Amino acid sequence: MLLSPNTVGTPLPTRRRWAALAVLAAAVLLLAIDNTVLALAVPALSADLSPTAEQILWIGDVYSLALAGLLVLMGNLADRFGRKRILLLGSAGFGLVSLLAGFATSAEQLIAARLLLGVAGATLMPATLSLIRNIFPDDTERARAIAIWSTAFGAGSAIGPLVGGVLLEHLWWGSVFLINVPVMILVLVSGWLLLPESRDPRPGRFDVPSAALSMAAIVPVVYAIKHVTGHGPDPVTVACVLAGVTAGVLFVRRQRRLDQPMLDVELFRSPTFSGAVAANMIAIFALTGLLFFFSQYLQLAREHSPLEAGLAELPATVASIAVVGVVGVAAARLGRGRAIALGLAMAAAGLALVAAAARGPYLWLGLALVPIGLGIGLAMTLTGDAIVSAAPPRKAGSVSAITEAAIELGVVLGIAVLGSLATVVYRAGVKIPAGLPAGDAAAVRDSLASALHVLDPSSPAADGARDAFIAGMRITSLVAALFTLAAAFLAGRLIPSVRTPRA
Numbered sequence: 001m002l003l004s005p006n007t008v009g010t011p012l013p014t015r016r017r018w019a020a021l022a023v024l025a026a027a028v029l030l031l032a033i034d035n036t037v038l039a040l041a042v043p044a045l046s047a048d049l050s051p052t053a054e055q056i057l058w059i060g061d062v063y064s065l066a067l068a069g070l071l072v073l074m075g076n077l078a079d080r081f082g083r084k085r086i087l088l089l090g091s092a093g094f095g096l097v098s099l100l101a102g103f104a105t106s107a108e109q110l111i112a113a114r115l116l117l118g119v120a121g122a123t124l125m126p127a128t129l130s131l132i133r134n135i136f137p138d139d140t141e142r143a144r145a146i147a148i149w150s151t152a153f154g155a156g157s158a159i160g161p162l163v164g165g166v167l168l169e170h171l172w173w174g175s176v177f178l179i180n181v182p183v184m185i186l187v188l189v190s191g192w193l194l195l196p197e198s199r200d201p202r203p204g205r206f207d208v209p210s211a212a213l214s215m216a217a218i219v220p221v222v223y224a225i226k227h228v229t230g231h232g233p234d235p236v237t238v239a240c241v242l243a244g245v246t247a248g249v250l251f252v253r254r255q256r257r258l259d260q261p262m263l264d265v266e267l268f269r270s271p272t273f274s275g276a277v278a279a280n281m282i283a284i285f286a287l288t289g290l291l292f293f294f295s296q297y298l299q300l301a302r303e304h305s306p307l308e309a310g311l312a313e314l315p316a317t318v319a320s321i322a323v324v325g326v327v328g329v330a331a332a333r334l335g336r337g338r339a340i341a342l343g344l345a346m347a348a349a350g351l352a353l354v355a356a357a358a359r360g361p362y363l364w365l366g367l368a369l370v371p372i373g374l375g376i377g378l379a380m381t382l383t384g385d386a387i388v389s390a391a392p393p394r395k396a397g398s399v400s401a402i403t404e405a406a407i408e409l410g411v412v413l414g415i416a417v418l419g420s421l422a423t424v425v426y427r428a429g430v431k432i433p434a435g436l437p438a439g440d441a442a443a444v445r446d447s448l449a450s451a452l453h454v455l456d457p458s459s460p461a462a463d464g465a466r467d468a469f470i471a472g473m474r475i476t477s478l479v480a481a482l483f484t485l486a487a488a489f490l491a492g493r494l495i496p497s498v499r500t501p502r503a
């Protein structure tokens with residue numbers, strides 16, 4: 001059995017608690033990097049593996065589908081069989097499958113490896129947050145620990161392009177997967193030594209129909225969101241949404257009838273819990289949508305290299321790290337609800353500033369990223385703490401899975417909704433040069449990336465395409481700012497602002 005020397009319920013010494021947190025932060029940092037680093041590698045792997053356009057979409061999408069669909073199930077298994085055990089098994093699987101992905105020789109092999117990476121990632125995400133819930137019983141310490149956990153996730157998302165840029169300038173595309181291996185070895189060894197085991201002492205009978213319904217409720221909806229981005233609304237989209245909603249209704253009804261449900265849906269009756277989940281998802285929605293088009297903007301519109309683009313996004317990363325130092329002060333002086341609302345309002349202001357500074361010098365853009373990183377980091381930390389504090393420690397895995405599902409849904413919606421909006425505005429504003437062959441005209445209309453492949457980058461037509469893309473980015477930033485401002489209002493109204501004492 002994968003058990004540490006400490007038994008369940010034995011308090012850990014202070015140094016070991018924070019060392020254990022470092023292990024969990026390293027795991028979630030790597031998962032966040034893995035979410036964003038692949039986008040930069042698509043051109044290189046396309047040249048090597050020659051995937052079709054549909055296969056390229058599956059290489060990106062199958063990871064999210066597997067991850068989102070299995071989160072609730074894996075959180076329940078972690079509660080049942082031991083969070084440390086599931087974390088270490090998932091880490092070993094993630095490292096081994098990363099080797100398969102890095103050395104894939106065909107698009108089909110890479111798709112299969114990405115599917116297995118999503119399965120392994122689903123075991124890691126709920127386990128990290130639920131272990132924090134049990135390692136840090138003190139409210140103030142737990143808030144600080146979740147701040148570090150959130151910072152690791154946000155920093156990983158932000159530095160993914162930087163890591164990818166460094167690797168792709170010196171190595172081949174498979175290197176973006178192979179970086180997972182040494183980190184996962186470190187997590188395995190240090191996790192075995194430092195992490196305590198914990199589980200639900202009364203898990204009850206494992207309910208197979210609930211597990212199947214949880215996946216059937218999430219996977220079709222996530223697929224529908226991704227499908228409508230590339231193909232528009234069609235019968236496939238409608239069928240997937242109907243299937244997901246039907247399975248979701250059946251899942252909720254079954255959970256209400258069970259004595260020991262897989263997921264305690266009654267938690268959503270609490271305004272604090274529901275408001276925290278919604279605010280958490282909208283914060284990730286805005287951040288992911290920004291990173292999706294901002295990285296393209298830096299490379300295609302401002303003509304930065306991948307490494308330069310990654311460096312340009314560092315102000316958001318640094319600001320998110322600074323959250324660790326201010327989250328305790330904000331919660332103590334404002335209370336949780338007002339502090340979350342303040343963070344989301346700061347992020348909304350930053351997104352509006354990005355829209356205003358898109359055509360100006362980089363200095364103003366860099367300054368605009370600071371309130372985004374700081375505000376979203378603060379909101380994610382406190383909403384995460386509110387969610388995991390809403391349930392007893394024995395159900396930490398199941399509740400943590402709700403947090404992760406909200407994050408993953410925010411990622412999917414951010415890319416699908418905001419990315420699609422930017423594309424729509426670009427296509428409405430781009431002008432096709434007269435006399436251009438039909439194939440080249442379609443490429444110009446499709447996206448700025450494909451337009452710059454068929455146009456002279458220094459031509460007026462290319463400049464016009466860049467202007468159309470920047471217009472799309474500005475409108476998308478403003479829409480993201482409005483969503484984030486609405487989330488700030490929601491958090492302020494629903495989440496209580498009881499002040500927490502500072503450590």
